[in-house]
Amino acid sequence: MPLPGAVLFPHALLPLYIFEPRYRNMLEQALHHHRMFCVTLIKPSCPNWHAPEDFFHLATVGRGDGTSNLILQGLQRVRFASFEQETPFPIARIDVVEWRDATTVETEALGAKVLELYANLKNDGRQLPAKVDRYLAELRDLEMLADLIASTFVNDPLRRQRVLEECSLNQRLRFLIRYLRDEIGNAAA
16 A cells, blocks of 8 residues: 555554545455555655555555554565556565564664663653553564654654665664654754
8 A cells, every 4th residue: 555654664553544445445355365465655756656666665564453444553574576466556476574683782772872862752742652651661672662663753754764674773773863863853943
């Protein structure tokens, strides 16, 4: 489902209201199979998509709840390998994208910096619900931390897409630190 401004991350939730007839048909087809579909970001140069080259090909597959007002839960990064159908909605063959970096001292330090910047955002009143806040404080999976913080606090969809597509966890955390600093700076302005 190519959408403007929408980037779904693994472990994150994306509320959707599906109203276009072609996407209602897509949802119906997904429900008859595995209840999963992808949301992908439309490239800014294409206000409306017409072909697969109009949207990014690295996305996240998610599972919906079966309604037209749904919460899509991100499960796994995927790359579109080929397209079996382009209209009225794209159907792609996908490859699962897995990157598992070994956690290093640098990774731990970058993760700690992300949590420090999140604490600064909390002081500016941009706090997640208490239950999620406690969960983040105890989270040891730095890949999940990067995905959840990026999906929640990085406002620019192209920056979110860049984090989604980055294979190195350390580089994802570096991008996130830079973007969070920008968000904190924009909030202070």
